[in-house]
Amino acid sequence: MENESHGMMWIFAGLNLIFLCCAGGLLFFLIFESYPIFKLQGFGFWLGQDWWVGEAYGALPMLYGSSLVTALACLLVLPLALAVAIFTSEFLTSTSRRCVKAVLELLAGVPGIVYGLLGVSFLSLWIKDVFGLLDGNTLATAGCLLAIMILPTVLTLSEDAMRAVPSEYRDNALGLGLSKWQVATAVVLPQAMPGIMGAVLLGIGRAMGETIAVMLVVGGLDRIPDPWFNIFSSAQTIPSKLGREAAESIGEATHWSALMALGLTLFIMVLLINFIGNRFLKRRSIS
Amino acid sequence: MFRVLLFLWVAIGVIPFPASADHSPKIEIVGSTTVLPIASRAAERFEKVERVEKNKSSHRLRILVNAGGSGVGIHSVAKGRSDIGMASREISPSERKRFEGSHLKVHTVGVDAVACVISSEIYDAGIHDLTRQEIRHIYLGKIQNWKEVGGPDRKIVVVDKERHRGTRHAFMKFIFGNPIAKTPGTILVTGSNNEEQTKIAQSDSAIGMLSSAWINDEVRAIGIRDKKNIANPTRETIRKGNYPIVRNLSFITAGEPTGEIKAFLEFLKSPEGQQVVEESGYIPFT
Numbered sequence: 001m002e003n004e005s006h007g008m009m010w011i012f013a014g015l016n017l018i019f020l021c022c023a024g025g026l027l028f029f030l031i032f033e034s035y036p037i038f039k040l041q042g043f044g045f046w047l048g049q050d051w052w053v054g055e056a057y058g059a060l061p062m063l064y065g066s067s068l069v070t071a072l073a074c075l076l077v078l079p080l081a082l083a084v085a086i087f088t089s090e091f092l093t094s095t096s097r098r099c100v101k102a103v104l105e106l107l108a109g110v111p112g113i114v115y116g117l118l119g120v121s122f123l124s125l126w127i128k129d130v131f132g133l134l135d136g137n138t139l140a141t142a143g144c145l146l147a148i149m150i151l152p153t154v155l156t157l158s159e160d161a162m163r164a165v166p167s168e169y170r171d172n173a174l175g176l177g178l179s180k181w182q183v184a185t186a187v188v189l190p191q192a193m194p195g196i197m198g199a200v201l202l203g204i205g206r207a208m209g210e211t212i213a214v215m216l217v218v219g220g221l222d223r224i225p226d227p228w229f230n231i232f233s234s235a236q237t238i239p240s241k242l243g244r245e246a247a248e249s250i251g252e253a254t255h256w257s258a259l260m261a262l263g264l265t266l267f268i269m270v271l272l273i274n275f276i277g278n279r280f281l282k283r284r285s286i287s
Numbered sequence: 288m289f290r291v292l293l294f295l296w297v298a299i300g301v302i303p304f305p306a307s308a309d310h311s312p313k314i315e316i317v318g319s320t321t322v323l324p325i326a327s328r329a330a331e332r333f334e335k336v337e338r339v340e341k342n343k344s345s346h347r348l349r350i351l352v353n354a355g356g357s358g359v360g361i362h363s364v365a366k367g368r369s370d371i372g373m374a375s376r377e378i379s380p381s382e383r384k385r386f387e388g389s390h391l392k393v394h395t396v397g398v399d400a401v402a403c404v405i406s407s408e409i410y411d412a413g414i415h416d417l418t419r420q421e422i423r424h425i426y427l428g429k430i431q432n433w434k435e436v437g438g439p440d441r442k443i444v445v446v447d448k449e450r451h452r453g454t455r456h457a458f459m460k461f462i463f464g465n466p467i468a469k470t471p472g473t474i475l476v477t478g479s480n481n482e483e484q485t486k487i488a489q490s491d492s493a494i495g496m497l498s499s500a501w502i503n504d505e506v507r508a509i510g511i512r513d514k515k516n517i518a519n520p521t522r523e524t525i526r527k528g529n530y531p532i533v534r535n536l537s538f539i540t541a542g543e544p545t546g547e548i549k550a551f552l553e554f555l556k557s558p559e560g561q562q563v564v565e566e567s568g569y570i571p572f573t
Binding site for chain 1: 355356358359362363366368381385442444449450451467469473474475476477478482485486489490492493
């Protein structure tokens with residue numbers, strides 16, 4: 001028995017190593033493939049605003065579009081997710097809670113293309129009509145669509161985090177005479193905060209990487225909106241750019257390298273957000 | 288425990304191999320969404336003909352047709368990722384140079400017109416033709432409102448296509464004299480003909496470019512005006528050569544085609560294949 005568990009441990013350690021190598025290999029591959037464009041344009045790649053295949057490759061519009069769309073999605077999702085998570089976790093009976101969770105988890109598994117098609121056929125038209133726009137394919141549409149897409153994930157994980165707060169905390173607080181509402185917001189919510197942050201980070205990761213749904217509604221225009229905060233204009237995100245141009249560029253040295261550099265940028269952005277999120281969580285838990 | 292795991296591992300790893308062996312011949316076609324209707328229709332008929340002729344169910348020919356755009360079609364056939372590429376434009380000099388080693392061969396099967404299209408609302412409001420100059424100014428952002436060209440007071444939604452698309456090459460070559468012209472007036476960028484058709488239909492003040500086979504009641508083609516002459520993209524004018532924006536629809540192979548691929552391309556050029564071209568909404572190439 002002792003021997004067997006020892007063998008298992010080695011297998012698990014080996015698997016662990018394989019996954020580590022995969023992540024490292026991916027990063028290495030991206031850096032290697034995008035090296036030519038950085039050699040050609042230097043860090044100006046991130047500051048350039050023009051993307052003309054064969055002439056110049058500037059990533060700023062895509063960087064901007066990705067950041068803005070993700071920020072929009074987060075802004076829309078956070079209050080909604082918190083409200084519903086508090087209600088589901090603290091105020092619903094366990095049967096109805098399970099129903100809500102089942103539906104949410106079902107929604108979380110719907111593929112991006114389905115949301116994308118719904119976005120093209122309904123959301124973009126609604127947004128166009130509601131805001132009286134020239135056209136419905138905008139950053140705002142993409143942000144809303146992403147918010148809808150990541151809502152189930154963020155919600156169900158936030159709710160899990162809140163359920164994970166030990167019931168003694170609630171009982172004690174109730175025993176001290178706090179109302180149910182106070183218990184939920186002043187006791188459970190702060191305790192669950194790290195978990196909720198984790199849920200949001202996961203949501204951000206999905207929002208940043210979402211390709212097809214965004215591609216269909218964002219407008220595909222490689223230009224920073226004018227003025228820059230105009231969320232009702234078309235723009236471009238990194239994954240959408242990759243989706244539109246990758247197939248055409250395979251084997252074409254500079255173009256491919258520029259696209260890989262975009263991929264690398266996205267990779268770094270997600271890493272940075274996770275890193276900042278972790279730092280933020282640590283500081284909170286110490287204080 | 289360990290032995291069970293090992294057994295499962297081996298079992299899962301080994302079982303799929305015999306099942307995945309598949310030796311029936313297969314032709315993969317990738318590229319232009321304009322040529323795609325011809326390819327998929329022809330593929331269906333050709334498979335039927337093959338089956339009758341050879342009468343061997345074990346060796347059924349399968350033809351897989353995928354979209355992607357002319358640029359993707361030329362790329363994938365040159366790189367050996369597909370057997371036949373579809374293109375609705377010429378192979379550009381830079382592509383010729385890059386894929387010199389692949390000996391790309393073009394098999395033209397039909398002719399298509401690229402129409403300048405507008406939303407039906409604008410068409411109904413009285414705009415039925417534009418000059419080359421006007422279209423150029425719209426795409427440059429110098430004309431931003433329909434009233435400047437005699438239409439209603441509404442901003443123009445300028446729809447462009449991805450830069451490698453064949454339809455864009457033909458259109459921009461005529462409008463700007465440069466197939467890869469820059470268009471600062473653009474508001475939306477789309478990919479396939481279907482995508483562009485949908486976006487223009489959803490808008491009530493859009494202008495764009497589409498293959499003539501995609502024109503319908505929601506997306507109306509307008510004429511190109513040159514002094515007093517107006518050329519509309521009708522079958523008649525295209526056939527007579529009176530419409531200015533036409534391009535060849537082609538299938539591309541790397542080197543001389545052989546075997547099944549050769550047979551398929553010959554089928555496309557035969558009267559029956561040309562019938563398919565006609566049915567798809569294009570002009571047969573003769």
